[in-house]
Amino acid sequence: xxxxxxxxxxxxxxxxxxxxxxxxxxxxxxxxxxxxxxxxxxxxxxxxxxxxxxxxxxxxxxxxxxxxxxxxxxxxxxxxxxxxxxxxxxxxxxxxxxxxxxxxxxxxxxxxxxxxxxxxxxxxxxxxxxxxxxxxxxxxxxxxxxxxxxxxxxxxxxxxxxxxxxxxxxxxxxxx
Amino acid sequence: xxxxxxxxxxxxxxxxxxxxxxxxxxxxxxxxxxxxxxxxxxxxxxxxxxxxxxxxxxxxxxxxxxxxxxxxxxxxxxxxxxxxxxxxxxxxxxxxxxxxxxxxxxxxxxxxxxxxxxxxxxxxxxxxxxxxxxxxxxxxxxxxxxxxxxxxxxxxxxxxxxxxxxxxxxxxxxxxxxxxxxxxxxxxxxxxxxxxxxxxxxxxxxxxxxxxxxxxxxxxxxxxxxxxxxxxxxxxxxxxxxxxxxxxxxxxxxxxxxxxxxxxxxxxxxxxxxxxxxxxxxxxxxxxxxxxxxxxxxxxxxxxxxxxxxxxxxxxxxxxxxxxxxxxxxxxxxxxxxxxxxxxxxxxxxxxxxxxxxxxxxxxxxxxxxxxxxxxxxxxxxxxxxxxxxxxxxxxxxxxxxxxxxxxxxxxxxxxxxxxxxxxxxxxxxxxxxxxxxxxxxxxxxxxxxxxxxxxxxxxxxxxxxxxxxxxxxxxxxxxxxxxxxxxxxxxxxxxxxxxxxxxxxxxxxxxxxxxxxxxxxxxxxxxxxxxxxxxxxxxxxxxxxxxxxxxxxxxxxxxxxxxxxxxxxxxxxxxxxxxxxxxxxxxxxxxxxxxxxxxxxxxxxxxxxxxxxxxxxxxxxxxxxxxxxxxxxxxxxxxxxxxxxxxxxxxxxxxxxxxxxxxxxxxxxxxxxxxxxxxxxxxxxxxxxxxxxxxxxxxxxxxxxxxxxxxxxxxxxxxxxxxxxxxxxxxxxxxxxxx
Ligand code: FES
Ligand code: FES
Numbered sequence: 001x002x003x004x005x006x007x008x009x010x011x012x013x014x015x016x017x018x019x020x021x022x023x024x025x026x027x028x029x030x031x032x033x034x035x036x037x038x039x040x041x042x043x044x045x046x047x048x049x050x051x052x053x054x055x056x057x058x059x060x061x062x063x064x065x066x067x068x069x070x071x072x073x074x075x076x077x078x079x080x081x082x083x084x085x086x087x088x089x090x091x092x093x094x095x096x097x098x099x100x101x102x103x104x105x106x107x108x109x110x111x112x113x114x115x116x117x118x119x120x121x122x123x124x125x126x127x128x129x130x131x132x133x134x135x136x137x138x139x140x141x142x143x144x145x146x147x148x149x150x151x152x153x154x155x156x157x158x159x160x161x162x163x164x165x166x167x168x169x170x171x172x173x174x175x176x
Numbered sequence: 177x178x179x180x181x182x183x184x185x186x187x188x189x190x191x192x193x194x195x196x197x198x199x200x201x202x203x204x205x206x207x208x209x210x211x212x213x214x215x216x217x218x219x220x221x222x223x224x225x226x227x228x229x230x231x232x233x234x235x236x237x238x239x240x241x242x243x244x245x246x247x248x249x250x251x252x253x254x255x256x257x258x259x260x261x262x263x264x265x266x267x268x269x270x271x272x273x274x275x276x277x278x279x280x281x282x283x284x285x286x287x288x289x290x291x292x293x294x295x296x297x298x299x300x301x302x303x304x305x306x307x308x309x310x311x312x313x314x315x316x317x318x319x320x321x322x323x324x325x326x327x328x329x330x331x332x333x334x335x336x337x338x339x340x341x342x343x344x345x346x347x348x349x350x351x352x353x354x355x356x357x358x359x360x361x362x363x364x365x366x367x368x369x370x371x372x373x374x375x376x377x378x379x380x381x382x383x384x385x386x387x388x389x390x391x392x393x394x395x396x397x398x399x400x401x402x403x404x405x406x407x408x409x410x411x412x413x414x415x416x417x418x419x420x421x422x423x424x425x426x427x428x429x430x431x432x433x434x435x436x437x438x439x440x441x442x443x444x445x446x447x448x449x450x451x452x453x454x455x456x457x458x459x460x461x462x463x464x465x466x467x468x469x470x471x472x473x474x475x476x477x478x479x480x481x482x483x484x485x486x487x488x489x490x491x492x493x494x495x496x497x498x499x500x501x502x503x504x505x506x507x508x509x510x511x512x513x514x515x516x517x518x519x520x521x522x523x524x525x526x527x528x529x530x531x532x533x534x535x536x537x538x539x540x541x542x543x544x545x546x547x548x549x550x551x552x553x554x555x556x557x558x559x560x561x562x563x564x565x566x567x568x569x570x571x572x573x574x575x576x577x578x579x580x581x582x583x584x585x586x587x588x589x590x591x592x593x594x595x596x597x598x599x600x601x602x603x604x605x606x607x608x609x610x611x612x613x614x615x616x617x618x619x620x621x622x623x624x625x626x627x628x629x630x631x632x633x634x635x636x637x638x639x640x641x642x643x644x645x646x647x648x649x650x651x652x653x654x655x656x657x658x659x660x661x662x663x664x665x666x667x668x669x670x671x672x673x674x675x676x677x678x679x680x681x682x683x684x685x686x687x688x689x690x691x692x693x694x695x696x697x698x699x700x701x702x703x704x705x706x707x708x709x710x711x712x713x714x715x716x717x718x719x720x721x722x723x724x725x726x727x728x729x730x731x732x733x734x735x736x737x738x739x740x741x742x743x744x745x746x747x748x749x750x751x752x753x754x755x756x757x758x759x760x761x762x763x764x765x766x767x768x769x770x771x772x773x774x775x776x777x778x779x780x781x782x783x784x785x786x787x788x789x790x791x792x793x794x795x796x797x798x799x800x801x802x803x804x805x806x807x808x809x810x811x812x813x814x815x816x817x818x819x820x821x822x823x824x825x826x827x828x829x830x831x832x833x834x835x836x837x838x839x840x841x842x843x844x845x846x847x848x849x850x851x852x853x854x855x856x857x858x859x860x861x862x863x864x865x866x867x868x869x870x871x872x873x874x875x876x877x878x879x880x881x882x883x884x885x886x887x888x889x890x891x892x893x894x895x896x897x898x899x900x901x902x903x904x905x906x907x908x909x910x911x912x913x914x915x916x
Contacts, residue, residue, distance in 0.1 A: 019300075019302065021302065026301070029240070029242070030242060033242070034233075035233070035236065035239075035240035035242070036232070036233020036234070037233070038237075038239070038380075038381075038429075039239055039459070040380050040381070040382075040462075041461075041462040041837065041838055042461065042462070043462060043837055043838065043839070045462075045837060045838035045839050046380065046462075046838050048380060075233070076231075076232065076233035077232070077233045079232070079233075080232060085228075085231070085232075088231075089231040089232065092227070092230075092231045093223045093224070093227035093228060093230070093231050094223045094227075095223075095802070096221075096223065096224065096227075096802040096803060096805070096806050098224070098227060098230040098231055099645045099646070099647075099803075099806050099810065100380070100381070100427070100428065100429045100430045100644065100645025101226075101229075101230030101231075101235055101427060101429070101645065102237060102379075102380040102381045102429030102430065102645075103380050103429075104230050104231060105233050108231065126846075127846045127847050127849075128847070130846045131845050131846050131847045132845070133845075133846070134380065134838060134843055134845060135380070136378060136379055136380050136430050136432070136810075136814075136843065137380075137430055137645050137806070137810045138806050138809060138810055139806070139808075139809025139810045139811075139812055139813040139849060139852060140809070140813065140845075140846045140849045141809050141849065141852060142802075142805075142806055142809070143846070144846070
């Protein structure tokens with residue numbers, strides 16, 4: 001039995017048909033074609049499926065889609081403004097915070113919720129906020145760096161990391 | 177030497193140890209990069225070429241492939257660790273609405289809990305789950321040995337019917353007698369038994385495949401470390417020509433060694449798809465990922481080391497027991513980083529079969545186990561003769577790169593402030609430790625790369641192997657940009673489709689050193705064609721033309737911008753294929769690494785906090801510093817997990833994994849990470865035209881050893897078993913105190 005659902009995803013109202021027992025994760029990925037949100041465990045243990053619900057990070061694998069009607073769902077697909085990347089996306093790309101990239105969408109959404117309320121988050125605050133998002137590749141440091149950089153970029157404190165990268169690249173390679 | 181060959185002089189090594197070599201190379205090879213090479217793109221910090229796709233959610237992983245009419249496949253699994261199968265009946269499952277097909281897996285016996293017995297395909301995942309619940313399997317349950325101690329016990333149940341014992345392996349190892357005699361004579365002999373646990377790969381994307389048929393042609397999307405390996409294995413399993421199969425892996429969410437093979441599920445997905453006339457996706461769940469996709473074998477390593485009073489290493493013997501589950505290959509590797517005479521080591525390997533999922537290669541297979549044992553006995557020996565453990569390593573290690581790393585690392589961690597073992601007091605005690613590694617990672621043939629230059633001035637580089645997240649795509653693009661004198665943004669890189677030229681399986685840290693030289697050669701050959709056009713157009717000698725800073729010109733500046741030059745291309749594109757040659761002379765036969773750890777132990781609760789890791793690593797010439805650093809950080813955190821957290825726990829009674837999730841199987845999170853200082857060395861190692869060596873694996877080898885040494889230093893007692901959890905730390909402390 002499928003239910004008609006009205007979801008507001010990334011500012012766009014979508015009508016979808018889905019069984020009432022389907023999670024938000026399944027509906028986003030399989031009914032809305034939004035596969036940016038990742039499936040890591042479906043147990044609420046890895047954070048790969050994190051999306052924002054009315055601005056708060058939730059694990060989409062633990063939320064039923066029917067609970068989300070008339071609420072604001074934000075996913076990684078809605079993070080950029082057209083071609084203009086969100087500072088978090090820019091910083092993650094340029095500072096190498098995405099390795100295989102599988103944990104990245106969940107990291108980005110959790111970080112967005114943090115920066116929206118606390119753009120100048122300290123290292124410990126970033127670590128605390130992202131403690132539920134697992135990453136098997138990066139060793140986390142570049143993610144912390146990128147989140148802090150993005151926050152400071154949005155407040156005008158920092159230059160986009162692109163500039164940093166070009167400076168480094170211009171320095172070339174030194175031996176030894 | 178054919179007339180086309182030429183002689184080149186190269187400087188290999190690094191600043192502290194330069195080696196001049198002369199080589200003869202064929203005409204189609206560019207002059208290899210060496211210590212004197214000046215780079216404009218290579219060695220910089222570059223965003224990955226596919227970073228944008230990853231941060232926008234556009235990157236499509238196998239899990240993300242949803243095709244019209246696609247069905248979901250999955251498995252009914254045996255709940256017993258050992259059983260004879262009386263019957264498997266899927267008739268009732270097929271009556272569940274939405275279930276479309278069932279394929280029983282033919283076998284008469286199951287040997288681990290969670291072994292698949294029947295595959296199903298259904299229209300939704302819910303229907304699939306309902307179908308799986310209806311598969312009727314009748315078992316005759318047998319006694320099992322799911323744990324190493326159970327499998328080694330007298331009269332243990334036999335895991336393999338056709339074997340007399342669960343134990344197999346070398347009897348008397350080579351050199352056993354010489355080593356025993358030498359140990360007898362040694363001034364000091366240290367003995368210890370080290371234990372390591374089973375660790376699972378726990379990639380964030382679970383194993384998955386999507387199969388789709390078009391007539392007799394099969395397309396497979398799969399999360400793999402070996403696109404070409406999957407192609408041939410599936411061709412074999414289904415008895416269809418390789419020519420009819422395309423394997424695609426555009427993006428994949430980690431493998432760490434567990435995704436080398438096609439896995440039974442890939443061929444089954446194809447068979448289900450064939451039977452149902454619809455595409456089928458099989459994506460394992462987290463429990464299946466832990467229990468049935470491989471793991472790092474555990475080990476029990478009994479060691480004896482002889483050492484002279486002035487600290488020179490004598491003889492070393494080690495007897496290793498390890499469990500590959502029902503698979504094969506559980507060896508702990510002891511690559512003898514330190515200077516033992518070859519005949520002075522005796523290594524006995526015994527495999528212990530258990531009723532558990534088969535092992536699989538995991539990041540530096542065998543090395544972290546071997547390292548933990550070797551560095552343990554090294555630290556104990558240093559303590560026994562009253563020598564500083566770093567000094568002890570220095571005088572027993574002749575590798576020039578590591579010698580440099582010992583002194584650089586000691587400065588960075590502040591080794592001179594290290595106190596004597598166990599001299600710290602109070603509740604929180606700090607200590608420092610050190611461990612070393614060696615790894616091959618030289619790569620080799622079996623890699624071909626296409627480079628195309630288009631009339632509009634854009635450049636493409638293609639290889640059919642996969643980028644498993646390490647950044648292989650970006651490595652190719654950087655190398656091509658360097659060779660053609662272009663900014664990185666001008667080069668598009670493609671990987672992960674077997675329609676493109678052959679490439680290696682991503683393992684042994686060989687992907688970059690295999691494909692980078694082929695990419696460079698392809699760019700060199702394509703660039704040479706372009707230079708010929710420019711030479712003709714301008715009436716200059718093509719040999720005098722350089723490709724630099726977006727121009728093709730003579731030293732005097734006569735030339736064209738790259739884009740103008742490309743407009744001279746008549747046929748629409750220049751296309752060249754580079755082929756990876758075998759390795760020529762190398763500076764060292766592998767890469768060198770050393771790690772230092774500083775820890776703080778809470779002696780009240782036994783908790784260990786890693787304060788800092790200094791990781792010093794060589795990987796030949798570094799292509800992209802940003803990626804290399806990320807590999808080091810990632811290796812260190814997996815090593816830290818191995819040291820302190822991760823452990824597969826098997827239930828003694830029922831033989832199940834008790835922690836097949838992320839809640840009880842504790843993968844490190846953001847709050848667990850220490851400060852990591854990463855020091856990269858650019859070593860012109862030779863061997864191939866780029867001097868690139870792999871970096872993926874070596875960085876996870878010595879972390880646990882360095883942490884173990886640091887704990888030892890802090891509390892004055894050795895924890896001999898991984899992971900070094902609070903209970904073990906407290907037990908070691910208690911033992912030390914009662915010994916006083
Ligand atoms: S998929 Fe939701 S927490 Fe892992
Ligand atoms: S980048 Fe691979 S899991 Fe985080």
